[in-house]
Amino acid sequence: MSKTLFDKVWDSHVVHEITNGPDVLFIDRHMVHEVTSPVAFLGLKNRNSEVLFPEKTFATADHNTPTINQHLPVKDPLSANQLKALEENSKLHGISYWGLGHEKNGIVHVVGPEYGITQPGATIVCGDSHTSTHGAFGAVAFGIGTSEVEMVLSTQCIMQPKPKKMRISINGKLSKGVTPKDVALFIISELSTSGATGYFVEYSGEVFREMSMEGRMTVCNLSIEMGARGGMIAPDNKTFEYIKNREFTPKKEKWEKAMKYWSTLYSDENAIFDKELFFDGNNIQPMITYGTNPGMGISISKGIPKAENQDGGVKTYLKSLNYMNYNEGESMLGKKIDFVFLGSCTNGRIEDFREFTKIVKGRKKACNVTAWLVPGSHKVEKAIKDEGLLKVLEQAGFELREPGCSACLAMNDDKVPAGKYAVSTSNRNFEGRQGPGSRTLLASPLVAAAAAITGEITDPRTLY
Amino acid sequence: MGYEKFNILKSTTVPLSIENVDTDQIIPARFLKATERIGFGENLFRDWRYNADNSIKKEFVLNNDTYNGKILLGGKNFGSGSSREHAAWAIYDYGFRCVISSFFADIFRGNCLNIGVLPVQVSSEFLNKIFECVFKNPKTELVVDLNTQKVNIPCLGISESFDINEYKKENMLNGYDDIDFLTNMKDTISEFAKNTPL
Numbered sequence: 233m234s235k236t237l238f239d240k241v242w243d244s245h246v247v248h249e250i251t252n253g254p255d256v257l258f259i260d261r262h263m264v265h266e267v268t269s270p271v272a273f274l275g276l277k278n279r280n281s282e283v284l285f286p287e288k289t290f291a292t293a294d295h296n297t298p299t300i301n302q303h304l305p306v307k308d309p310l311s312a313n314q315l316k317a318l319e320e321n322s323k324l325h326g327i328s329y330w331g332l333g334h335e336k337n338g339i340v341h342v343v344g345p346e347y348g349i350t351q352p353g354a355t356i357v358c359g360d361s362h363t364s365t366h367g368a369f370g371a372v373a374f375g376i377g378t379s380e381v382e383m384v385l386s387t388q389c390i391m392q393p394k395p396k397k398m399r400i401s402i403n404g405k406l407s408k409g410v411t412p413k414d415v416a417l418f419i420i421s422e423l424s425t426s427g428a429t430g431y432f433v434e435y436s437g438e439v440f441r442e443m444s445m446e447g448r449m450t451v452c453n454l455s456i457e458m459g460a461r462g463g464m465i466a467p468d469n470k471t472f473e474y475i476k477n478r479e480f481t482p483k484k485e486k487w488e489k490a491m492k493y494w495s496t497l498y499s500d501e502n503a504i505f506d507k508e509l510f511f512d513g514n515n516i517q518p519m520i521t522y523g524t525n526p527g528m529g530i531s532i533s534k535g536i537p538k539a540e541n542q543d544g545g546v547k548t549y550l551k552s553l554n555y556m557n558y559n560e561g562e563s564m565l566g567k568k569i570d571f572v573f574l575g576s577c578t579n580g581r582i583e584d585f586r587e588f589t590k591i592v593k594g595r596k597k598a599c600n601v602t603a604w605l606v607p608g609s610h611k612v613e614k615a616i617k618d619e620g621l622l623k624v625l626e627q628a629g630f631e632l633r634e635p636g637c638s639a640c641l642a643m644n645d646d647k648v649p650a651g652k653y654a655v656s657t658s659n660r661n662f663e664g665r666q667g668p669g670s671r672t673l674l675a676s677p678l679v680a681a682a683a684a685i686t687g688e689i690t691d692p693r694t695l696y
Numbered sequence: 697m698g699y700e701k702f703n704i705l706k707s708t709t710v711p712l713s714i715e716n717v718d719t720d721q722i723i724p725a726r727f728l729k730a731t732e733r734i735g736f737g738e739n740l741f742r743d744w745r746y747n748a749d750n751s752i753k754k755e756f757v758l759n760n761d762t763y764n765g766k767i768l769l770g771g772k773n774f775g776s777g778s779s780r781e782h783a784a785w786a787i788y789d790y791g792f793r794c795v796i797s798s799f800f801a802d803i804f805r806g807n808c809l810n811i812g813v814l815p816v817q818v819s820s821e822f823l824n825k826i827f828e829c830v831f832k833n834p835k836t837e838l839v840v841d842l843n844t845q846k847v848n849i850p851c852l853g854i855s856e857s858f859d860i861n862e863y864k865k866e867n868m869l870n871g872y873d874d875i876d877f878l879t880n881m882k883d884t885i886s887e888f889a890k891n892t893p894l
């Protein structure tokens with residue numbers, strides 16, 4: 233029978249099917265971080281249970297960590313306590329742990345692929361919704377809750393009903409200045425934040441084929457923002473090139489064997505999807521959000537849509553604009569901003585820093601803008617230095633911080649003050665996401681760079 | 697961690713008629729620093745309930761004494777955003793046992809079911825009727841019956857069915873969780889693991 237890429241991976245991991253119930257799904261790779269794991273480890277202790285396969289779980293500290301002076305003890309006692317708990321739990325259970333200061337430390341979804349933990353055809357989970365990032369490699373990857381983290385620790389399985397399948401095909405060519413982030417924000421603006429709820433998405437077509445692995449990760453990362461459980465892209469030569477010779481990828485005969493399996497991972501020609509959507513890549517423009525959910529995005533040169541044209545409630549829509557202090561019909565171009573955040577598991581990889589640097593090169597950061605440039609990992613940080621990007625950034629008046637989630641969720645000190653506007657390359661613009669009262673505009677690294685230079689929303693294509 | 701069994705819940709409601717209520721509103725990230733599951737109810741909807749100086753925002757529904765009960769009513773697409781189970785914990789810890797909306801985000805729904813909060817998805821028409829009734833008369837009680845999978849508005853004499861898969865229903869009726877189930881399967885799982893390609 234014809235199968236989709238998703239079916240192939242999911243079905244081969246079903247340990248047990250419960251009639252009228254969820255599937256018991258085997259998990260190949262489990263990533264944990266300090267915030268959603270302590271209660272799971274506590275549960276393990278209370279049940280007197282052990283970690284069944286410690287070698288399949290990987291721990292890193294990222295959500296709740298400072299991005300300056302990481303060599304000093306963490307000041308906030310609650311955060312320090314949470315970090316200590318992760319370290320102790322990892323040690324106790326023999327889980328590999330990349331804590332603060334460790335050379336492999338970084339955001340969980342950035343380091344997974346960097347070290348080859350992320351592989352095609354794998355099932356990957358983490359107590360973080362943007363686990364969908366790993367789908368870029370043809371893995372079935374999704375976020376789970378803390379109860380499920382405990383399940384995976386103690387049994388290497390979770391129980392999930394199989395989602396429906398959606399395919400989003402985009403052909404055509406992206407024009408200059410249009411990045412994978414714009415593609416994703418475009419799709420979410422078309423589907424809304426709940427448009428793919430209940431589905432697992434496969435991205436296909438020329439636009440994704442042409443995209444770098446970093447770009448594919450950005451797109452898959454944002455799948456959750458349209459409600460999808462996850463998103464994935466069939467692995468191809470680009471994928472195999474990327475993962476080859478990384479620390480945790482199979483070597484020699486094992487690589488050959490794995491390649492045999494991986495080369496079967498694509499949707500069969502007649503495979504049936506529950507829903508299929510098609511868009512034209514030629515029509516996508518640089519995007520920016522103007523509201524308080526990622527679906528509230530528009531082409532940067534368009535005006536803020538009218539409330540009456542919204543499918544969602546008018547009241548909710550106006551509440552959102554009110555929070556942003558924007559009005560219907562206004563243009564986003566020229567709007568003043570206060571902060572720029574380049575980073576997160578969405579856009580904190582080396583390619584994002586390269587793009588950002590392209591725009592700021594030879595220019596100066598606007599005086600009224602505070603910029604946080606936060607690499608996704610130490611590996612990214614090192615590449616920024618090795619490739620000479622840091623120099624260019626510093627000449628333009630920027631500083632580089634140390635890796636972590638940072639202002640993406642503002643659990644640490646990187647908080648945007650109430651009422652201030654931040655152009656952020658992260659993934660959520662919810663009320664207060666970047667600090668109580670903060671106002672977030674989601675955009676690509678190019679749009680962020682242009683805003684950092686001019687101090688206002690600017691079409692990056694005017695700065696090429 | 698065990699939870700209260702869920703059978704029939706008869707209760708007044710707290711109406712939160714906003715769409716796309718995301719998990720960052722339910723519990724903001726800065727309150728996720730605990731290493732134990734305690735005290736999350738205090739920070740449920742923190743930034744909608746309190747001003748920056750911790751004074752109370754009177755207009756927010758949780759601060760309005762007119763409304764109380766074990767059922768939280770929410771607008772469409774409730775619980776979108778992060779996978780933080782803390783959001784469900786905060787709702788449970790505050791005292792809610794059931795959330796009714798016309799649409800739930802996936803991970804949030806799953807988290808609720810895992811910790812003993814029943815997510816009840818009804819049609820938007822039915823949801824509007826509930827909201828109307830409750831706004832007219834805050835003492836309006838609903839009956840949520842997990843056994844028959846029905847929500848009833850007794851004062852109007854109407855009800856609507858809701859979906860839940862059999863397995864999860866059994867769990868909630870008995871207060872079981874998935875870990876019990878999986879623990880009993882460990883041998884099968886270990887056998888399965890031997891043949892996985894990765």
Ligand code: SF4
Pocket residue numbers: 294295339340341360362576577578636637640641658659
């Ligand atoms: S960068 Fe943001 S979205 Fe990504 S893992 Fe960290 S907190 Fe989650």
